[in-house]
Amino acid sequence: MNKPLHTLIIEDSEPDAELEVLALKQGGFDPVFQRVETAAELHKALTSASWDIILSDYALPGFSGPEALEIVQSSGLDLPFIMISGTIGEEVAVTSLKAGAHDFLVKGQLTRLVPAVNRELEEVQRRQAARLLEKKFLITFEQAAVGIAHVNASGQWLLLNQKYCQILGYSSSELLGHAFQEVTYSEDLEAELSQFQRLKEGKIPAYSIEKRYIRKDGSLIWVNLTVSGVWNTAFDYALAVAEDITQRKAMEQSLKEYTQRLEQSNQELEQFATIASHDLQEPLRKILVFSEMLAGTVSPEGADYLQRLQVAVRRMQNLISDLLNLSRINRKGQPFKPIHLDPLLQMVLDDLHVALEETQGQVIVEPLGIVEGDKSQIHQLLQNIIGNALKYHREHVPPVIKVSGQLMEAGKTYQITVEDNGLGIKEEYYGRIFEPFQRLHGVSLYPGTGMGLTICKKIVERHNGSISVTSQVGQGSQFRIILPLVNPVTAPVANLSPPIFK
Ligand code: ADP
Secondary structure, eight states: OOEEEEEEEEOSOHHHHHHHHHHHHHTTEEEEEEEEOSHHHHHHHHHHSOOSEEEEESEETTEEHHHHHHHHHHTTOOOOEEEEESSOOHHHHHHHHHHTOSEEEEGGGGGGHHHHHHHHHHHHHHHHHHHHHHHHHHHHHHHOSSEEEEEOTTOBEEEEOHHHHHHHTSOHHHHTTSBGGGGBOHHHHHHHHHHHHHHHTTSOSEEEEEEEEEOTTSOEEEEEEEEEEEEESEEEEEEEEEEEOHHHHHHHHHHHHHHHHHHHHHHHHHHHHHHHHHHHHHHHHHHHHHHHHHHTTSOHHHHHHHHHHHHHHHHHHHHHHHHHHHHHHHHSOOOOEEEEHHHHHHHHHHHTHHHHHHHTOEEEEOOOOEEEEOHHHHHHHHHHHHHHHHHTOOTTOOOEEEEEEEEEGGGTEEEEEEEOOSSOOOGGGTTGGGSTTOOSSOTTTSOOOSOHHHHHHHHHHHTTOEEEEEEETTTEEEEEEEEEOSSOOSSOOOOOSOOEEO
16 A cells, blocks of 8 residues: 655646656655645645645746745744756755755656655654654753763863752853862862863773762752763763762761760760779678678677678679679770680680589580680680570589581671570570579579670670570570671681580
């Protein structure tokens, strides 16, 4: 089926017009055409119908091709305009094409008409697609949620979208021709200029910085700016994309201040605990001394009261010294160093030898690895946990404790596990036992202050690690300590030596 072609023919000769229509039909078109021969008729035809193409005679009585072309151009319609003349002079052809005609043909050579029409129809389609793309790009550019701008090699704004203007508080006309240096906060200028220079020299393809602009109202605004170079054999211009990060910066600042205040109040609190513990110890010591002096002078009943008083005072001393230990974890902590866990554990077991003998306990130790931390704190941590495992054993069941370690998370952390076969802990107390002064067992059977695991937790937190427990009541508990490794180990440490039994 032939393609319909709405053809407007500007021609005074009807036979000539028919010849053109015939040529179009032979070329596979189905022309729907109208012939006009005056300016008035042309105006009317342009407004009353829509056209695919215009074929215009060059010279008409009282009208001309160039005049017709002018009318079409001023109508704003993008219509292919082919000039067709009886004779062709080179000058006429050139003038027509310069004026904006899309092609020029001679009436005697209408064989060229169809290819010319086909080409012009394609061209008009291409122009329409390009216009659409440009329109879409402009919308994207203008409505982007980030500022987008072009600046030349001297830093002058060449083009800015609405968002960029909004960020700076100026209109685009106020900014064009001015340079970014004029609105950059002085403290941030030098850093950016050196990057901009490197960009222009082609040493870097792009740079990203956080900087402050001075807005029109004098206020400062933080942006995250990414600038890339656009090259056209030489440096052409820089494309800048700016994102307003004022809010984020304000949040960062308030977080910083909050952390500083928190650190200060923590320090004050720890200092208070230290002073209070020191000062509290003194009167307790006096009570002990005087009660011992009194012991020989009172009745047996009084002596019994005095002995209970001494027990209470010693307990109070233990509580205070544990509180002091707790307050020292952050304040008196030592810098982290690599710690070989095997020798450290031996020292811990040496310290616990009395409890081990008393309970007839057995500790099975698998070869351990190396962690990073504060040696005396890790010593204390293991001592508290193994000490508890010995203390909270089942009646008539000697404690058997297993200590093992392994690399976790592809060598980023190290886990130490201490398993016992003791009393066990109900699941509902898994969290509570790490809180200060929380105990699950009576002090008469199991001495203690309820601070041991609190100290462990604080030590582990200082090491950015974690501690947790799982347990089966009446069977035993497993304490897991996870410590991050500053220098991750890629290959697991080989188990070189057999388990050690103590
Ligand atoms: P303390 O041993 O001085 O009471 P901790 O803070 O070390 O204080 O422990 C808190 C409580 O958790 C203990 O009183 C005990 O009831 C329970 N607990 C700790 N370790 C174990 C364990 N290995 N088995 C059973 N219970 C435990």
